[in-house]
Amino acid sequence: MPDLFLRCTYVRTRLQGIAVCAIVFLVLTASGCTRETPPSETSGPVVHLTYWPATNQQEVRLADTIVQRWNRTHPRIQVFMQPIPASQSSEEVLLAAIAGKTTPDVCSNIWPGSLREYTEAGGLVRLDQFADFDSVALSRSSHALLDIFKSSDGHAYQMPWKTNPVMMYYNTTMLENSGSSAPPRIYSDYLAMGRKIAFRADGVTPTGIWMGERDIRPIWWQRWFDFYTFYIAATDGQTLFSNSDVSFGNAQAEEVMGFFQQCYSTQIFPRTYFQGGDLFILGKKATNFAGPYMVAALKKFSPQLRYGIAPLPVPDTHTGPVYTYGDFKNIAIFSTTTHPKEAWEFVKYLVSTEHDALLLDYCDQLPIRSDVATNPAFKRYFEAKPEMLMFAHQVPYTRSMDDARDLKEIFDAISQEYEACAVYGKKTPAEAVSDAVRRARSIVEWNK
Amino acid sequence: MSTVKRFTGSFRQSDRNGFLFVLPYVLFVAAFVAYPLIFSFVLIFHRWNIVTPMEWVGLKNFERMATDPLFYKAIINTLLFLCIHIPLQIIVAIGFALILNSNVRLRGMFRAIFFLPVVVSGVVVTILWQQMYSFDEGLLNNLLSMIGMHKVPWIIDPGFAMPSIAIMATWKNVGIYIILFLVGLQNIPGELYEASDLDGANARQRFFHITLPMLNPTVIVVIVLSTIGGFSLFIEPYVLTGGGPMQSTMSAFLYIYNQAFYFGHMGYAAALAFAFALFILLVVIVQRKFIEAEQ
Numbered sequence: 001m002p003d004l005f006l007r008c009t010y011v012r013t014r015l016q017g018i019a020v021c022a023i024v025f026l027v028l029t030a031s032g033c034t035r036e037t038p039p040s041e042t043s044g045p046v047v048h049l050t051y052w053p054a055t056n057q058q059e060v061r062l063a064d065t066i067v068q069r070w071n072r073t074h075p076r077i078q079v080f081m082q083p084i085p086a087s088q089s090s091e092e093v094l095l096a097a098i099a100g101k102t103t104p105d106v107c108s109n110i111w112p113g114s115l116r117e118y119t120e121a122g123g124l125v126r127l128d129q130f131a132d133f134d135s136v137a138l139s140r141s142s143h144a145l146l147d148i149f150k151s152s153d154g155h156a157y158q159m160p161w162k163t164n165p166v167m168m169y170y171n172t173t174m175l176e177n178s179g180s181s182a183p184p185r186i187y188s189d190y191l192a193m194g195r196k197i198a199f200r201a202d203g204v205t206p207t208g209i210w211m212g213e214r215d216i217r218p219i220w221w222q223r224w225f226d227f228y229t230f231y232i233a234a235t236d237g238q239t240l241f242s243n244s245d246v247s248f249g250n251a252q253a254e255e256v257m258g259f260f261q262q263c264y265s266t267q268i269f270p271r272t273y274f275q276g277g278d279l280f281i282l283g284k285k286a287t288n289f290a291g292p293y294m295v296a297a298l299k300k301f302s303p304q305l306r307y308g309i310a311p312l313p314v315p316d317t318h319t320g321p322v323y324t325y326g327d328f329k330n331i332a333i334f335s336t337t338t339h340p341k342e343a344w345e346f347v348k349y350l351v352s353t354e355h356d357a358l359l360l361d362y363c364d365q366l367p368i369r370s371d372v373a374t375n376p377a378f379k380r381y382f383e384a385k386p387e388m389l390m391f392a393h394q395v396p397y398t399r400s401m402d403d404a405r406d407l408k409e410i411f412d413a414i415s416q417e418y419e420a421c422a423v424y425g426k427k428t429p430a431e432a433v434s435d436a437v438r439r440a441r442s443i444v445e446w447n448k
Numbered sequence: 449m450s451t452v453k454r455f456t457g458s459f460r461q462s463d464r465n466g467f468l469f470v471l472p473y474v475l476f477v478a479a480f481v482a483y484p485l486i487f488s489f490v491l492i493f494h495r496w497n498i499v500t501p502m503e504w505v506g507l508k509n510f511e512r513m514a515t516d517p518l519f520y521k522a523i524i525n526t527l528l529f530l531c532i533h534i535p536l537q538i539i540v541a542i543g544f545a546l547i548l549n550s551n552v553r554l555r556g557m558f559r560a561i562f563f564l565p566v567v568v569s570g571v572v573v574t575i576l577w578q579q580m581y582s583f584d585e586g587l588l589n590n591l592l593s594m595i596g597m598h599k600v601p602w603i604i605d606p607g608f609a610m611p612s613i614a615i616m617a618t619w620k621n622v623g624i625y626i627i628l629f630l631v632g633l634q635n636i637p638g639e640l641y642e643a644s645d646l647d648g649a650n651a652r653q654r655f656f657h658i659t660l661p662m663l664n665p666t667v668i669v670v671i672v673l674s675t676i677g678g679f680s681l682f683i684e685p686y687v688l689t690g691g692g693p694m695q696s697t698m699s700a701f702l703y704i705y706n707q708a709f710y711f712g713h714m715g716y717a718a719a720l721a722f723a724f725a726l727f728i729l730l731v732v733i734v735q736r737k738f739i740e741a742e743q
Contacts, residue, residue, distance in 0.1 A: 095712070099499045117712075121499035216604075218692050272583060272604070409711045420694050424606065446512045446716075447495075 047077045047342045050104035054090065054329070055083040058296070058363040063108070065362070066355055070346065077342045084109055089221075091408075098123040103334035105343045108350060110158050110330045112149060113401035113408070118332070124157040125333040130344050140351065140369045145396075149330065152403050158330035159347055160368040162359060164291025165394040166229040166324050168313065169298070172306040174209065174286040183310035187259045190287075190313040194268030197286045210285045211268035214260075218419045220411035225289050227418050228411070229325035230256045232399045233312045237323035240410065241402040246444060249437035255315050257429035260422035271423060281305065291327050292391040296364045309390040326398030328368065353377045366391055405447045413439040492719040497712035509719035519720055521695055522703040523727065525610060529699065530678040532614035537674055538667060541622050545629035546659075559630075563623035570620065574687040577616045578603075581688070603689050606696035613684045613697055621677065625670050632666035633659070668739050675735065679728050700724050 053063035060083050067081040084107070087093045091114045097103040098121050110118075118124050127133050133156065137146055141160055149160050170183045178197050184190035194211030195203070215222045232238065234252040241247055263269040280288040281301055288294070289312065298307055311322035331350060333343045349355070353375070356367035360381045366372055366388075373382070373392035382389050401407060414436045421432030492509055496502040513519055548559055565573060580587045581602035589599040602612040640658050649657070681699040685691055691698035691706070704724065708717035 095497075095499050117497065117499060123499070216693075217690060219690075406711065409713075412711070416695060419692065424694055426606075426694065442512065442515060446508060 044076060046075070047339045049077060049079045049106060049337070049339060049343055049346060051079050051081050051346065052084045052104040052107040052109065053081065054109040055086065056363075058293075059108075062355075062358055062362040065358065066350060070349055074345075077339075077345065079346060094118065094123075095121075098334070101336055103336045105337040105339065106331065106333055106346055106350075108161060108329070108331045110332045111401070112158065112328055112330060112403075115151065115158060115332075116403055116405055119151055119153075119157050123335055125335050125337065125340050125343070126155050126157060127159060127333065127344070127347075128156040130341075132348075136348055136351070140356075140367070142370050145368065145370065148400050149328075158332050159351060160328065161330045161351060162328070162363075162365045163368050163395060163398055164293055164327040164329075164365055165391050165398045166225055166289055166291055166312070166327060167391060167394060168310050169280060169288040169290060169294060170308050170310060171280070171283070171286045172308050175308075178286075183308060184313050185311075186316045186318065187255075187262075187313055188316050191259075191262055191266065191268065193286075194263065195266065198266075198268040206267070208284070210270050210279070212263065212287045212289070213270055213274065213279050213285045214289075216271060216273055216419065216423045218412070218415035220408055220415050223411050223414050223418060224325055224327065226260060227256055227414055227422075229289065230259070230312060232323050232325050233314050234318065235323075236320060237397070237399050239399055239402050240407075240440070241404050244404070246410075246437055246440045248440075249433060252315070253433045254429040257418070257421050257432050259313075259315075260418065261425060261429060264423055265425055280307075292364050292366060292388055295385065295387060309387050311394070321397050323397045323399055324394060326395075326400055328398075328400050330368075357381065360388070364388065366395055368395070370396070404444070406443050409443050410440045413443070488718040488721065491715045492722050494715040496714045498714060499712075502715075505715065509716045510723075512716060513719055513723060518695065518698065519700070519703060519723075522698045522700045523724070525696065525698055526679060526681060526700045528610055529614055529617075529681055530675060532611055533617055533678055534671060534674045536614060536618045537622060537625055538670055540618055541625035541629050541670065542663070544622070544626045545633055546655075548626065549630055549633045559626070562626050565620045566623040568620075570683040571687055573620050574616070574684050577619075578688050581612055581616075603697075604693055606694045609689055609693060609697045613681075613688060616688070617678075617681070617684055621674075625674075628666050628670060629663060632663045636662045671739075672735070675731065679731075 051063065051067065053059050063081050063083075067079045071078055082104070084090045085093050087096075090109050091111055094103065094107065094110075094114070095117060098118060103123060115124075137156070137159065146156070146160065149156065149158055151157055168183065174197055175183060175193070178193050180189075180193055180196075184193050190211070197209055197211050198207060199205060200207055214226050228240075231240075231248060231253055234256050235250075238247070238252075260269075264271055278288075278297070279285040280294075281297065283305070298305060312324055314322055331347050333340060333347060337343050351367070354377070356369060356372075357377050359365055359367055360378060364385070369375065372378060372395055373389060382392065404410070416439075417427065417432040417436040421427040421429055427435070491502075493504060493506060494502045495505045495508070544562060548555055548562075552558070583589060583599060583601055583604055586602070588602065592599060601608055603609050636659065640662070641654060644654050644658060680701055682701040682705065685697040685699050685702050686705070689697045691702050700720075701724075704717050704720045707713045707720060
């Protein structure tokens with residue numbers, strides 16, 4: 001009996017202890033929840049989202065402003081902003097994050113060329129599963145533009161966000177000094193003007209100023225700003241693939257390659273890799289091929305640096321509007337998110353008209369909208385920076401990347417041939433294009 | 449259970465201690481040698497970019513390799529590097545070893561200085577040489593300009609780039625070979641030189657008929673070590689030129705690395721590495737045949 005009594009007492013004491021612990025735990029947990037919930041909200045847990053914008057100063061400032069506004073007005077969905085971790089390229093970081101399942105909920109630096117890898121890895125949330133996706137997307141862009149960003153399975157995994165159409169900046173003073181009244185529109189004009197700028201009147205002595213300059217290193221993405229964008233311009237908007245087949249083995253590609261070969265062989269482009277400052281800003285080159293983000297940097301040097309913006313030069317026989325590469329960056333939700341609906345709400349907030357205006361204001365980058373040049377919300381911005389209207393009018397004539405595997409290696413193949421043909425003149429344009437196409441096809445074939 | 453007990457019971461205590469002592473190394477080899485080797489062998493039959501699931505492709509990686517001109521170019525570049533680097537290394541190392549073996553002042557300090565680049569990080573050395581090789585503002589070209597000579601396109605001309613890397617690699621590694629040759633020189637019996645003096649041999653004859661033949665074993669060691677080091681050429685072109693200009697400095701290792709970590713083709717890179725390992729094996733077999741025949 002005493003044994004039984006002692007055992008009962010022991011069990012009761014243990015039960016009391018457990019009950020006390022449970023109460024303490026519940027109280028602490030409850031108080032913890034209360035601390036996390038902002039005072040305005042008393043019911044339901046707080047959802048936390050992570051958002052990765054690009055790392056440049058302007059976009060971090062934009063993201064910070066938008067996130068602060070969101071967090072103030074959405075106490076139940078709190079967003080934590082962190083710029084994409086540092087690496088050689090954001091694509092590498094995102095791939096590593098997908099492999100390690102450490103992706104954020106939302107990222108606004110999605111290059112369409114990498115999308116296929118992300119979707120094949122199951123890394124992205126299908127956005128057209130949300131009932132209002134079509135209405136939100138169509139309120140900004142046309143069907144035709146949205147179709148560019150659809151994946152090969154017919155679904156949408158990215159929200160088109162911003163574009164940086166590549167155009168030609170030219171130094172107005174140098175242009176006038178060369179006796180020209182308008183920027184060069186075709187290749188022969190460009191080369192002729194280049195000779196006047198790069199050489200003195202004797203045609204032999206260099207002036208120390210170049211008509212243009214490109215990074216001569218065979219870095220794959222550098223071709224977006226020379227061969228690829230000029231190819232799009234020369235072909236009225238064609239990209240590297242057509243019906244899933246490599247299609248750039250044509251006369252226009254050879255013409256583009258030949259044009260750059262002439263730029264180097266006539267020494268109006270330098271065969272050197274420069275470090276330490278932008279040559280256009282330093283007044284060492286007359287033209288530059290870049291997106292609208294360069295306007296902010298140039299503004300700091302005006303009125304001493306007088307510049308204009310024009311469409312890219314095209315082959316002499318070309319007629320009609322001039323297309324270009326859009327350098328698009330879009331928004332995606334990663335499949336690691338446990339709150340896809342809340343993440344979608346945040347994405348919609350990011351692409352609102354108000355924040356598109358902020359994108360223009362803070363970053364000088366254009367939202368992918370059909371009405372970018374006409375929407376009253378952006379009127380004040382374009383009045384303050386009229387040169388940006390050139391880019392706004394270019395938006396309908398921009399092209400993106402193909403939805404193909406291994407674009408990086410295909411661009412690397414083009415880069416190698418560009419270097420051999422254009423920079424060093426070791427191959428004819430026909431050989432270079434043919435070799436690039438052959439290598440691209442072998443990459444595509446290997447991927448099948 | 450009883451079987452396991454019988455099995456472990458059959459070992460003597462000293463055996464068990466022995467197994468415990470080798471266990472850390474066995475674990476190390478299993479984790480860092482055996483597992484990666486087996487895994488890369490599996491990879492050569494797959495397509496895998498780390499992110500997407502592995503996909504069986506059979507011999508497709510080898511099919512692509514057979515028609516990949518860049519891989520063959522990378523092997524030729526590596527062989528070119530070896531052809532420049534090995535003789536240069538031997539000549540420079542023997543030259544400095546002979547000087548340091550004589551009665552020069554501050555001999556110990558010079559030995560330490562020549563060895564210093566060996567222990568400095570390859571990346572640091574390469575960045576330093578990148579500045580020296582710069583076409584427009586590099587130290588070497590500035591010196592050439594000062595004495596009225598033309599600038600040399602050290603790393604921006606396809607014809608100069610690989611020899612420039614070989615010169616830099618020689619500067620970096622020569623210290624260790626100087627030490628090896630110094631040891632070899634100090635092991636040559638003094639009587640041989642005394643006898644040659646009595647026979648009236650001059651310095652050139654002494655070098656070619658005594659020093660060089662007696663250094664032959666060291667030369668063989670240097671050739672083997674330089675070949676192994678040369679085949680793994682990576683840091684120098686990776687940092688200095690990225691494989692350019694016109695792929696003239698694309699070494700086999702750099703190409704394999706690019707395929708694996710730049711383009712994410714793990715399977716194809718494994719196939720390239722497997723083929724390259726076979727090629728190295730072939731070179732080593734040929735080298736051994738020649739060296740053994742000479743010996």
